[in-house]
Amino acid sequence: MKDLLAVALNQAQLLGADYADVRALTAREQSVNVRNGIVEGVGEMENAGFGVRVLVSGAWGFASSAILSSQEVERVTAEAIAIAKASAMYQRQRVYLGPPEVHQAIYRTPVEIDPFKIPIEDKIALLLEADRLMRAEAGIKVTQGSLVCLRKHQYFASSEGSAIEQEFFETGGAIMALAIANGEIQRRSYPNVFRDQHAEGWEFIQRLDLVGNAPRVGAEAVALLSAEQCPSTVTTLILDRTQLGLQIHESCGHPTELDRVFGTEAAYAGTSFLTPEKLKVFRYGSEIVNLTADATTPGGLGTFGYDDEGVPAQRVPLVRDGRFVGYLSSRETATQLAQLRGEDPALSRSGGAMRASGWNRIPIIRMTNINLEPGTWELEDLIADTDEGIYLETNKSWSIDNLRLNFLFGTELAYEIKGGKRGKLYKNATYTGMTPEFWGACDAICNAKAWGIWGVPNCGKGQPSQTAHTGHGAAPARFRNVRIGVMK
Amino acid sequence: MLNEHEIKALLQGVISRSSGDETEVLFLGLDEALTRFANNEIHQNVAETNFSLAVSVALGKRIGMASTNDLSAAALDQLVERATQLARLQPENPDFPGFAPPTEFPKGRQAFDEATASATPEFRAHAVGEVIRYALDQDVVASGAFSTSRSQWAIATSHGLFAWHPLTLAKLTIVAMTETGSGYAADAAWEVAQIPVAKWGKIAVDKAIVSQNPRDIAPGDYPVVLEEAAVHDLVAFMGGGANGMSVTEGSSWMSGRQGQALFSPAITLVDDPDAPEHLPIPFDFEGTPRQPLSIIREGVVGDAFYNRQWAAKTGNAATGHGMPPINPFAPGSAMGRMMFPMHLTLQAGNTPIEQMIASIERGLYVTRFNYTRQVHPREMVVTGLTRDGTFWIENGEIAYPVKNLRFTQSYVEALQNVAAVGASLHREPGYAGFTRNPALQLAQFRFTGKTEF
Structure with a gap:
C-alpha cells in the first residue's frame, strides 16, 4: 500500500499540484447486537481505499476510490487535479498552509486486550446475560445491547515529505431498557443509548461491567414510569459527567471549530458565536471553567499520534479561568487566523484537529478530546452543599442553535435535591439555556476521582456527511439558575 | 463502474x-x-x-x-x-x-x-x-x-x-x-x-x-405558516415513526392508534415510490418489492412499514422498507435489519401560501427548522430552532423579520391543528433522497425560547 502513496504523490506533482497528500486506509469493524433476548446482528465489515488531496493554484481538489491499484491511483489523482482546477474558477483567496509539516512516525493505540481476539461467543453471552437481567424487571418491554470494536490502519504521505503510519483501536458497548405502560414510555440506558466508546481494547468493556449494571438499568426504567413529571422552574442543576460531556461537545467543542468561525460550515453545521475578536478577551464561563482540546488523553476517541493532515497531536487550551483563549484549527485556518490578527502566517501552526471519517472523505476540523478540567469537590459534598435543585443523568435528547448559543437537553434520569439530599425521582427532565450564561453560572466542579473520559461515536458534520468519534473528559458540575422542565 | x-x-x-x-x-x-x-x-x-x-x-x-x-x-x-x-x-x-x-x-x-x-x-x-x-x-x-x-x-x-x-x-x-x-x-x-x-x-x-435586522419576539404559542422546508421536519419525524418494530413494541406515536381519526382530515401522509418525481426504486435492500403506504389517510392513522423479520413476527406483509444489514457507507452504524421510508409525500391541499399569510392576524412565518431532536416519542415531542428567515405576520401580511426561536412542540398535536395545506409540493433533500412537502398553516405552535440572532 505504501507504493500506492508514492504513485499518487508523483502523479500529483507531475500534473502541477503545489501540494499533495494521500491517505490509504484499511478498516475492520465488528458489531454484535442483541434485542429482546435475540441475537439480531453479528457482523464484520472490512473496507479499504485511498483519498488524494491536492492544491492547484491555491485551490483544493480531493478524489477517492476503493480500488487499490496503481492505475486507479493515477486516475483518481488526475481527477483530484481536475477538481482543484474547477475549484479555482470560483476561488477568491489562495489557500496558504503555513510552515511545512514534515514527520516520519508510527503511532499505535495502546491496547491491553485486542478486542478482535475475544471470541464472538463470549461477546454474545455477555449481551444476552445483560439482556436477561434487564428483562427480569417486570414492566420492561424492550431491551437492547451492543458491542463494537474497530481497527483502522492508515498510511499518510505528503509532498512535503511526511510519512506517517497509524493503527487505531476502538471498543464500545451499551445496554438499554424501555419500560412502556399506559401510554408512557421511559428509557434507561448504560452508559448511554449510543454506547460509550474508547480508544482502548477489551479492557474497557470489562471495566464497563454491562452485566453488573443491567438490573439497575431495568429497575430505573420501570421506576421512571411512575415518577413525577420534572417541574418547570428555574433552579440549581448538577449534571453527571456523561451529560456534561455532551454539553461540552455541543457548547464548547463545536463553537471553537475554526472552520465554523470562518463560515465554511455555514450551509450545514452552522457558524459560531466565538468570533475572532473575542479571542483572549471574551468571558466564556466562570473562573473555575478550564476547557482543553487534548489529542493525547489516554483512551479518548479524539486521541491519535497525528491528525489527517500530518500535524502532531497537541493539547490546546480553549478556555482558561473562564476566558476564551483558543480554537480547534487546521493548517489553513491557523494561517487565516494569524492574518486576521496581524500576526505572521508563516509562523502559524495548526492545533492538529483535521480529521476525516474515512479514506473517502476530506479532512475537516473536528473535535479531539474536549475536556473540562477537574475541580475540587466530592460529588456527595456537592449534593450536600445544595439546598434545592435537580441532579440530571444520561442524555436523552439534545438540540442547539447554529451559533451554538441556545441549547435544550433532555436526560433519562433526574432526582430532586432538597436540603442537601437526593429526593424524589423525576421523568422527562429537560434543561435549557444560553452557552455563556450557563457556563458563567458554573460554581462547582468535582475532583479528579469523579473525572472520566467519555466517547461520542456519532458526531455529524460536513457535506458529504462525516461521522466523527470524539472524546470528552468531565466530572459532575453544578450550575446555578437554570431553567428546567421545558416540555408539554 | x-x-x-x-x-x-x-x-x-x-x-x-x-x-x-x-x-x-x-x-x-x-x-x-x-x-x-x-x-x-x-x-x-x-x-x-x-x-x-x-x-x-x-x-x-x-x-x-x-x-x-x-x-x-x-x-x-x-x-x-x-x-x-x-x-x-x-x-x-x-x-x-x-x-x-x-x-x-x-x-x-x-x-x-x-x-x-x-x-x-x-x-x-x-x-x-x-x-x-x-x-x-x-x-x-x-x-x-x-x-x-x-x-x-x-x-x-x-x-x-x-x-x-x-x-x-x-x-x-x-x-x-x-x-x-x-x-x-x-x-x-x-x-x-x-x-x-x-x-x-x-x-x-x-x-x-x-430577513435583515430581525426584531425580538417573546416565546409563546403562535399561529404559524411553515414553508415546505420546515414541513419536511414534521414529515420526516412522523414518517420515520411509522416503523413497524416501534409500532409493535409500543414506542411509536402510531402504537395503538391505527384506524383512529387522530389528525386533521386535511393530512394525508404517504410513502409511495410511484409518486411523481420520487425515485422509482422497485425493491428494498432485502429484495422485497416496495409497496405504497398510507401512513395517515385524511387524518386517520394508517399503516406501518415492515421489513421481512418484523412482517413475519407480526403477521403483516413486508412493505419493502428494509435497509442494508451492514451499511458500508456509514461505518459505526448498527448492524442488523432496520427499516426506513424513502418516498415520503405529504399530500398537497389547495391553499396558496399567500392566502395562508393573509388569513393570519398575528403569527409567525418559518422558513425551516434546525437541529431538531425528539424529546419524547409517544406524542412525538420535538425541540429545535427556526433558521434562515423567520418573520412576524400582522394583519395578513409579513410585517418584519424576527430573531430565531426555539420550539418544543408535539408534532402529533401540530398535525391536529392544521388550518390549511399548501397547494404545491416541494422536494426537500433528506437522509435518503428527499421528501415532498406542501406548506402548512397551523393554528398554534409552541415556541419555548429565543435567540439573539
Whole structure:
C-alpha cells in the first residue's frame, strides 16, 4: 500500500499540484447486537481505499476510490487535479498552509486486550446475560445491547515529505431498557443509548461491567414510569459527567471549530458565536471553567499520534479561568487566523484537529478530546452543599442553535435535591439555556476521582456527511439558575 | 463502474461459495461528486468511487454477516467464510423469516439520467458560480453544496432472486447570509436538469436581504405558516415513526392508534415510490418489492412499514422498507435489519401560501427548522430552532423579520391543528433522497425560547 502513496504523490506533482497528500486506509469493524433476548446482528465489515488531496493554484481538489491499484491511483489523482482546477474558477483567496509539516512516525493505540481476539461467543453471552437481567424487571418491554470494536490502519504521505503510519483501536458497548405502560414510555440506558466508546481494547468493556449494571438499568426504567413529571422552574442543576460531556461537545467543542468561525460550515453545521475578536478577551464561563482540546488523553476517541493532515497531536487550551483563549484549527485556518490578527502566517501552526471519517472523505476540523478540567469537590459534598435543585443523568435528547448559543437537553434520569439530599425521582427532565450564561453560572466542579473520559461515536458534520468519534473528559458540575422542565 | 451482468456474475459467484442453508448478497456502488462553496467561493470539492459487497449466511436460523470492498477471489472466499463462521457461533434467531424468494418486479419508471451521472466538476462549478455571482452582486455571502451521483444496488439470494437498479441523484443546498439576515433554498431530483440552481440561489439571497435586522419576539404559542422546508421536519419525524418494530413494541406515536381519526382530515401522509418525481426504486435492500403506504389517510392513522423479520413476527406483509444489514457507507452504524421510508409525500391541499399569510392576524412565518431532536416519542415531542428567515405576520401580511426561536412542540398535536395545506409540493433533500412537502398553516405552535440572532 505504501507504493500506492508514492504513485499518487508523483502523479500529483507531475500534473502541477503545489501540494499533495494521500491517505490509504484499511478498516475492520465488528458489531454484535442483541434485542429482546435475540441475537439480531453479528457482523464484520472490512473496507479499504485511498483519498488524494491536492492544491492547484491555491485551490483544493480531493478524489477517492476503493480500488487499490496503481492505475486507479493515477486516475483518481488526475481527477483530484481536475477538481482543484474547477475549484479555482470560483476561488477568491489562495489557500496558504503555513510552515511545512514534515514527520516520519508510527503511532499505535495502546491496547491491553485486542478486542478482535475475544471470541464472538463470549461477546454474545455477555449481551444476552445483560439482556436477561434487564428483562427480569417486570414492566420492561424492550431491551437492547451492543458491542463494537474497530481497527483502522492508515498510511499518510505528503509532498512535503511526511510519512506517517497509524493503527487505531476502538471498543464500545451499551445496554438499554424501555419500560412502556399506559401510554408512557421511559428509557434507561448504560452508559448511554449510543454506547460509550474508547480508544482502548477489551479492557474497557470489562471495566464497563454491562452485566453488573443491567438490573439497575431495568429497575430505573420501570421506576421512571411512575415518577413525577420534572417541574418547570428555574433552579440549581448538577449534571453527571456523561451529560456534561455532551454539553461540552455541543457548547464548547463545536463553537471553537475554526472552520465554523470562518463560515465554511455555514450551509450545514452552522457558524459560531466565538468570533475572532473575542479571542483572549471574551468571558466564556466562570473562573473555575478550564476547557482543553487534548489529542493525547489516554483512551479518548479524539486521541491519535497525528491528525489527517500530518500535524502532531497537541493539547490546546480553549478556555482558561473562564476566558476564551483558543480554537480547534487546521493548517489553513491557523494561517487565516494569524492574518486576521496581524500576526505572521508563516509562523502559524495548526492545533492538529483535521480529521476525516474515512479514506473517502476530506479532512475537516473536528473535535479531539474536549475536556473540562477537574475541580475540587466530592460529588456527595456537592449534593450536600445544595439546598434545592435537580441532579440530571444520561442524555436523552439534545438540540442547539447554529451559533451554538441556545441549547435544550433532555436526560433519562433526574432526582430532586432538597436540603442537601437526593429526593424524589423525576421523568422527562429537560434543561435549557444560553452557552455563556450557563457556563458563567458554573460554581462547582468535582475532583479528579469523579473525572472520566467519555466517547461520542456519532458526531455529524460536513457535506458529504462525516461521522466523527470524539472524546470528552468531565466530572459532575453544578450550575446555578437554570431553567428546567421545558416540555408539554 | 461494473455493469448489471458483471454484478450478477459477482453475486452468483459469492452465493456459489456459500455452504449455508440460505445466502443473501447485496452490492452497493456509488460514484458521487460534491462541490461545496462558502464565503462566495468554492472551498471543498470532492469525488468518491465506492462500492461494497455484504453477504448474509444463514445456518438454519443463525445468521452471520460480513462485508468487503475487495472483489478478488481470495477476498470473496474469506468474506463467505467469515459470515459462515459468525453464523456458526451464535444462537438461533427465532424471528428469522428466511431470505427473499424470486420475485417479479414491476417495470416502472427509470431514474437514471446520463447527464447527472456524467456531470463534471466544471459543470457544478458553473452552476454554483451563478449563485455566487448573484450573491456578490447583492452584497450577500452564499454557502452551500451541489452534488451529483450515480449509484447502483443489486441483491441476490440463494433462492434465485436477482434484482439490480441504477439510480442518479442531484442535491442542492444554499444558505445565504448578511450580517443579520439569512435565507435558504434546497432541492433534490434524479435528473440534475430539474434543479434550477440559479433560481434557488436568488430565492436564498433575496430572503437573506429581507430577513435583515430581525426584531425580538417573546416565546409563546403562535399561529404559524411553515414553508415546505420546515414541513419536511414534521414529515420526516412522523414518517420515520411509522416503523413497524416501534409500532409493535409500543414506542411509536402510531402504537395503538391505527384506524383512529387522530389528525386533521386535511393530512394525508404517504410513502409511495410511484409518486411523481420520487425515485422509482422497485425493491428494498432485502429484495422485497416496495409497496405504497398510507401512513395517515385524511387524518386517520394508517399503516406501518415492515421489513421481512418484523412482517413475519407480526403477521403483516413486508412493505419493502428494509435497509442494508451492514451499511458500508456509514461505518459505526448498527448492524442488523432496520427499516426506513424513502418516498415520503405529504399530500398537497389547495391553499396558496399567500392566502395562508393573509388569513393570519398575528403569527409567525418559518422558513425551516434546525437541529431538531425528539424529546419524547409517544406524542412525538420535538425541540429545535427556526433558521434562515423567520418573520412576524400582522394583519395578513409579513410585517418584519424576527430573531430565531426555539420550539418544543408535539408534532402529533401540530398535525391536529392544521388550518390549511399548501397547494404545491416541494422536494426537500433528506437522509435518503428527499421528501415532498406542501406548506402548512397551523393554528398554534409552541415556541419555548429565543435567540439573539
